[in-house]
Amino acid sequence: MENTKELILIHSQMKHISSVPSEGINIMLTPQFYTIKREPLPVKYAYQAKRIAPSLFDGLLEDMENHKYFVFKEENTWLFIAYDTEKIKTFLQRKGIEIAQVSKIFFVEQVADRFTAPMLLGEQDALVNINDTMTIVPQMALNPDEKPIQINVNFTPKKGVAFEGKGKSMVSTNEAYTLAAIFALFAIIYFVEGSRYGGESEAQTLEMQTLLENHTSLQSSYARRSISDKYKAIDKKERKKRDVIKALSHMIFKGSTLTTLLVDDKKFQAQFACKDTITAKKLKELAKKEKFNTTKIANSNDVKIEGTL
Amino acid sequence: MTQWKAYKNEIIAGVALLLLLIAFIYKQGKVSGQTDTSANTELQELKEVISLKKIWGDKKITKKVDKLKTIVSPSKVKWRKKSKKLTASFSSLNNQELNRVMVKIMNLAVEIQRLEVKKLGASYQVEFKCKW
Numbered sequence: 001m002e003n004t005k006e007l008i009l010i011h012s013q014m015k016h017i018s019s020v021p022s023e024g025i026n027i028m029l030t031p032q033f034y035t036i037k038r039e040p041l042p043v044k045y046a047y048q049a050k051r052i053a054p055s056l057f058d059g060l061l062e063d064m065e066n067h068k069y070f071v072f073k074e075e076n077t078w079l080f081i082a083y084d085t086e087k088i089k090t091f092l093q094r095k096g097i098e099i100a101q102v103s104k105i106f107f108v109e110q111v112a113d114r115f116t117a118p119m120l121l122g123e124q125d126a127l128v129n130i131n132d133t134m135t136i137v138p139q140m141a142l143n144p145d146e147k148p149i150q151i152n153v154n155f156t157p158k159k160g161v162a163f164e165g166k167g168k169s170m171v172s173t174n175e176a177y178t179l180a181a182i183f184a185l186f187a188i189i190y191f192v193e194g195s196r197y198g199g200e201s202e203a204q205t206l207e208m209q210t211l212l213e214n215h216t217s218l219q220s221s222y223a224r225r226s227i228s229d230k231y232k233a234i235d236k237k238e239r240k241k242r243d244v245i246k247a248l249s250h251m252i253f254k255g256s257t258l259t260t261l262l263v264d265d266k267k268f269q270a271q272f273a274c275k276d277t278i279t280a281k282k283l284k285e286l287a288k289k290e291k292f293n294t295t296k297i298a299n300s301n302d303v304k305i306e307g308t309l
Numbered sequence: 310m311t312q313w314k315a316y317k318n319e320i321i322a323g324v325a326l327l328l329l330l331i332a333f334i335y336k337q338g339k340v341s342g343q344t345d346t347s348a349n350t351e352l353q354e355l356k357e358v359i360s361l362k363k364i365w366g367d368k369k370i371t372k373k374v375d376k377l378k379t380i381v382s383p384s385k386v387k388w389r390k391k392s393k394k395l396t397a398s399f400s401s402l403n404n405q406e407l408n409r410v411m412v413k414i415m416n417l418a419v420e421i422q423r424l425e426v427k428k429l430g431a432s433y434q435v436e437f438k439c440k441w
Binding site (some may be wrong): 171172173176177179180181182184186187188189191193194195197198201207208211218224227232234235241242245249258260261262263264 | 317318319321322324325326328329331332333335336337338339340342348349351352354355356357358359361362364365366411415418419420421422423424425426427428
């Protein structure tokens with residue numbers, strides 16, 4: 001679509017443009033607005049060639065900072081085009097073209113092969129292809145038998161460049177795409193995380209519904225609390241009794257024999273017969289670890305262990 | 310048409326930023342829904358009640374209690390069960406039998422009212438009273 005817009009040839013003698021189509025225009029620059037250099041570089045891709053472009057023009061250009069570079073591959077060489085964006089912008093504005101109205105910038109070098117005949121630039125100059133290099137010559141030097149050609153939309157090459165920010169933009173194209181990529185990446189992360197949390201939340205609700213459907217007696221929160229209180233109390237007490245019995249069972253070892261055990265709702269008591277004082281001491285240490293009360297039975301090695309529940 | 314193109318870069322970055330904000334708000338909304346503690350706590354409480362009910366309100370507990378009677382020789386057991394209460398007495402148990410009885414009692418989801426173990430010579434006597 002960009003390549004079907006009206007193509008305007010930009011040269012120093014061009015007339016003031018009174019109106020520009022609302023969809024914008026493409027412009028084609030003549031050699032008055034750029035400098036070219038051909039180099040047979042051993043690089044494969046245009047971006048690699050573009051990287052070294054500034055060094056190629058070092059010393060050739062007056063104001064390096066305002067120059068941009070366009071590179072394209074010819075048969076055996078790379079063609080480097082350096083153009084001064086500020087100079088072009090100023091010129092276009094002087095001729096009535098707003099930067100925002102310019103979609104793409106092309107260079108006549110890109111379509112040199114189409115110049116089989118001269119193209120007139122105003123009343124004095126003409127644009128001709130001399131040995132594959134576009135050159136501006138005086139019209140008086142032209143062969144009067146050659147019929148000049150006119151530029152039209154068919155001259156539009158496939159590849160062109162655009163003004164960065166088109167003069168008003170505060171963000172460059174590269175910056176805009178980088179920012180957009182970062183924002184989009186985070187947006188995807190947030191969406192994925194959000195959907196994961198959402199899935200968990202829905203699963204939780206579904207689980208709740210399923211449980212309540214399967215346990216109709218627990219649908220009322222009052223009933224739940226009442227049942228919970230009842231069973232929690234039983235669970236706590238009964239677990240304690242079993243924990244005590246388990247702990248006491250670990251105190252039965254070689255030389256230590258359980259002689260009595262009593263467990264009821266409130267307390268527990270156990271008596272162990274120990275073969276000697278060392279065993280009794282060891283037993284007392286084990287009981288102490290469990291925070292049980294111990295008593296040594298008089299005139300024997302027996303140990304009584306007790307506590308409350 | 311060319312006017313918006315003048316701000317194409319800002320529009321691209323702006324739309325992406327808007328998308329980011331929408332995604333962030335979406336995520337926060339879902340996170341706050343997830344950390345709705347009342348709903349979460351209710352589910353955990355419900356699970357806990359179901360779990361407790363399954364253990365301490367087991368409808369098959371009577372049958373499980375009856376199995377206690379069969380793990381030692383019937384001659385060594387005195388069994389008195391009334392409704393949901395049991396008084397059982399095990400006598401002349403050797404070490405292995407005592408272990409079996411104690412392990413079984415420990416694993417029964419009943420309320421132990423009284424458990425008494427006495428060593429009489431080389432054997433043991435167990436008195437067990439419980440309800441469910």
